[in-house]
Amino acid sequence: MKEILRQLILDAASTAFENKEFISDDVPAFTIEEPKADAHGDLSTNFAMVSAKALKMPPRKIAETLLRLIGDNHPLIEKTEIAGPGFINFFIRPSAWHPVLMEIHEKEAGYGCSTIGHGQKVQVEFVSANPTGPLHVGHGRGAIVGDSAAALLSACGYEVYREYYINDAGRQIQTLGLSVLLRCRELAGQAVEFPEECYQGDYIKDIADELRREKEGWILTLPEAEAVAFCSRFAADRMIIRIRDVLDSLGITFDNWYSEQAMIDSGKVESAIEKFKSQNVIYEKDGALWFNTTDFGDEKDRVVVRNNGQATYFASDIAYHQDKLDRGFDRIVDVWGADHHGYIPRIRAAIEASGKDKKQFTVILTQLVNLLRQGVPVSMGKRSGQFITLKEVIDEVGRDAVRFIFLTRNYDSPLDFDLEVAKQKTNENPVFYVQYVHARISSILKKAKEESIQTVMGVNDPALADILELIREPEEIQIIKHLARYPEIIRQAAELMEPHRVAFYLMELAGNFHAYYNKHRVLTEDAALTAGRIYLIFAVQKVIRNGLTLLGVSAPDSM
RNA sequence: GCGCCUGUAGCUCAGCUGGAUAGAGCAACGGACUUCUAAUCCGUAGGUCGCACGUUCGAGUCGUGCCAGGCGCGCCA
Structure with a gap:
């Protein structure tokens, strides 16, 4: 309907130009929208007001000219009027709306879909929570927003690829492994001191128990380093399975689970660093390697390889985003929690440094979620392990309610999620x-x-x-x-x-x-x-x- | 201190990238079930859009400066 009117207006405008009633055929961007008040008709345009300058005519005069040229016997239009500072209001004949119903019945599930994406390949990376602990509601928000955004893109003719990046390398995973190993020893009756920096949650004990059942005492006979390495892999695998199960219960699945460790093993991180070195965007200082992100608008340069020879997570992030673009995606979208917003400039820097257009990269930052019960905040202590997991929330509230609540807020606004309210059927x-x-x-x-x-x-x-x-x-x-x-x-x-x-x-x-x-x-x-x-x-x-x-x-x- | 986000009815939130008299739901009050599901509907009341300037035909929306809250500013992950 809007498109029909738009064409009608454009035709009238060009006729007016041909008649020399308008001095320009340069049509500025104008809108057609549904007025809030019924008295203003079904659809309304600001054409006359936005083009007043270019045409050097008062808005109402422009509107009059247009309406005269459109005429008053168009089958769709019941009447028109000029109102306020120069709005043109269209009153549509009621029966003119009926074809909408026919279209819906014809297109069925396709009604609402479009092809504006033109088959562009878009990768949406979301959740990507570290496999060192259970998902919490904040992850849930990112998961649901990311999944729904992906679905929308898909409906609009983009070729969408959903990916989960698994941080299964580095220090955290070592700590995870150590935590599990210590719990194993505990289960075997050994006296252990459980360090504060280890993961305290009961899920560690559960995994240790699984490990013990499968491997019995074998793990305890290994040398420390080997045992930790084994526990790390084992635990990470188990955590990913848990995470996947929770996401499954929300109806979220991925096209790919991308392993950081596998990427490192493939040499992609090294080659990305080498490439940037040769471009002189990575330089050496104080025994460490630095990425010159300042040149791309970041506040300060960032370390890629520490002076102890260990690559930082940023190194992996660079390689990963390179790899995304190398895989031929036209656009890449990252869904992050708001606490990561400081990373945007450096990732953007990595993308620009590789010669790509930074517009191909979009970040959706979901703001934090405050979990409440009857208005009282539920504590979210991280290290203590005493927090309510996403799984618990889903079990208590139900999948549909959880999803809908997250989707009835702009992701840009902080969100209070009250468990009691979420359960109410009101x-x-x-x-x-x-x-x-x-x-x-x-x-x-x-x-x-x-x-x-x-x-x-x-x-x-x-x-x-x-x-x-x-x-x-x-x-x-x-x-x-x-x-x-x-x-x-x-x-x-x-x-x-x-x-x-x-x-x-x-x-x-x-x-x-x-x-x-x-x-x-x-x-x-x-x-x-x-x-x-x-x-x-x-x-x-x-x-x-x-x-x-x-x-x-x-x-x-x-x- | 710097950066990002937020501030709209008592509460939770929309506001279609600048449009006409700022909207829903909840809570409050008053009504509607012998009918296709009352998990519903109808009505009343509720506002200095954080504050102040500015941009223009026109600002909740854009700009600048303040105020308040959240988050982030490691050779951590």
């Missing part, structure tokens, strides 16, 4: 509000079927046009107008990678539907009217389902 928890629409419609359709009412009409059914003429209640037109916006919402949400827009859209659509449901009956004595209304609500259901699917939330047939 409107404080809008996931049920939206799902209820789906269930209600399923229920109506089921009943219609039982009463042998035809529920599916073909687009080419000759009776369709007459039946749709009966769909003209204000609430019905309101719903269809809202349905018409869906594809644009999806495009916007994908471009900005802001899934919360979809969640809010769905809540609004749900509101429209519930109001309609309470005011009008779908199954009536009038067969034609009933058919039309079924056609309408069936479309609503499809859009609800499409939206929920993008958010990774189920669409139940009964509740």
Whole structure:
């Protein structure tokens, strides 16, 4: 609808130019949007105001000219008006909205999808939590936002590749291994002193127990270094399995789990360093190797190899991002927690230094999550191991509610997650509000079927046009107008990678539907009217389902 | 001290990259179930958009400076 109007306006503008009524055919960017107030029509454009300067005409005068050229007998338009400082308001004929329903029924799950991505390859790297401890709710937020953003990109014609980067090398993993080894010895009855810097959580004991069952006393006979190395690998593997299981329970899967250790073993880190050395962006100072990130806008240069010969994690990060680009992705997206924001300049530096466009690299920074219970913060002590894990939250609250809550906030805002609120089946928890629409419609359709009412009409059914003429209640037109916006919402949400827009859209659509449901009956004595209304609500259901699917939330047939 | 994020109704949050009279939900108050699911709906009340300047036809939105909160500033991971 917007596109039709846009074309109409552009045509009128160029006619005006040909008639020499406009002195320029240079059309500035103008918008067409749904006004907040119904009195301002169905759609409105600021064309006259934004082009006032270029045309050297007062906005209202421009608007008058345009409207005269558009004429007042266009089939879609009921009336037009000029308002305020120069808005042109269009009132659309109610029946003009009906084709939206036909489009939804034709496209089904494809309604809302687009091809704006043109098959560009996008890699989305998210979660990538270290396998040294269980996932917490902060990871959950990144996981859900990343997964949903990926789904949106996919729906918009990008070729999306989901990847998890496993930090399975370096000091932390050593510590993990040591922690497990010490717990093994403990289980064997040895007296051990458990250092503070080791991981304190009970999951370490669990893994030690698994290890003991599988290997019995064997591990205790190994020399310290070998034992730690073995425990490290064993524990990291077990942690990854746990992490994957939790993510699975949220409906999140990856195309690839990328091992840092494997990357190091393949020599990619070394060669990346060599490459940068030869480009003189890496230099030596005080016995260490430094990356000259300052030249690319960072605050200070960063160490890549320490003077003890050990590479830093940054070295791996450089190689990893090089590798991403080498694999041919047009765009790479990293989803990080806000506590990592200081890393953006250096990673961006690494990308620029390799001759790539920094615009190919985007970071989604999810702000922190405060876990509460009835308004009281739940402590998140890291070292103590005394924190509520993501798994516990999912088990308590449920997958759909967890996902929806994370997706009803802009990821850029800090988020209070109250466990008690998340469990409530009230409107404080809008996931049920939206799902209820789906269930209600399923229920109506089921009943219609039982009463042998035809529920599916073909687009080419000759009776369709007459039946749709009966769909003209204000609430019905309101719903269809809202349905018409869906594809644009999806495009916007994908471009900005802001899934919360979809969640809010769905809540609004749900509101429209519930109001309609309470005011009008779908199954009536009038067969034609009933058919039309079924056609309408069936479309609503499809859009609800499409939206929920993008958010990774189920669409139940009964509740 | 420097950098990033946030500040909108009592609470939790939207606000479509600058549009018209700033919106939802919750909480409060008053109504609607013999009907296709009341996990719903209808109504009332609630605001100096942190503060101050600036940019322009027009600012919650953009710029600058303050104020408040969160996070980050290692040859740590």
